[in-house]
Amino acid sequence: MAKAKHVICVRRDAKIEDNAAKKFEQAFYHALFVGTLSTCEAFKSAKAQLKMDSQIAENEEEKFQILTQSHLDHHCEPLVRIPEGSCINLYPEPRFRHSIPFQCG
DSSP states (O other), X not given: OOOOSEEEEEXXXXXXXXXXXXHHHHXXXXXXXXXXXXXXXHHHHHHHHHHHOTTSOTTGGGGEEEEESOSSSOOOOBSSOOOSSOOOOOSOOOTTTTOOOOOOO
C-alpha cells in the first residue's frame, strides 16, 4: 500500500477565506509544476505569496500546514526533474497549419 509523502491541509481549528484558498492553490501548483521546486518548497512559496498579498487577511497563510511521513529524516525533492540541454519539438508540424476554415453556403 502506497503512502502519501505529503498532505497539505488547514489547521483543524481554522477557517480560511475562499480567496486565500484559491490563491494558495494557484501559487502552490504553479510552483510545483511550472517551476522546479519540491513539494515542501512549493508549499513555502505559496505561503509567502499569501503573506505578501494585500487582499488576504493578516496571518491567513499560517492556517495552511504540510504533513510529511517522517518529520525527523524528511528529504524533499522536486516532483519533475527537467534535464539540462536544448529542447526539441517531437510533434510533427500540422499539415494544414495555414488553412482558414470556411463555410460554403
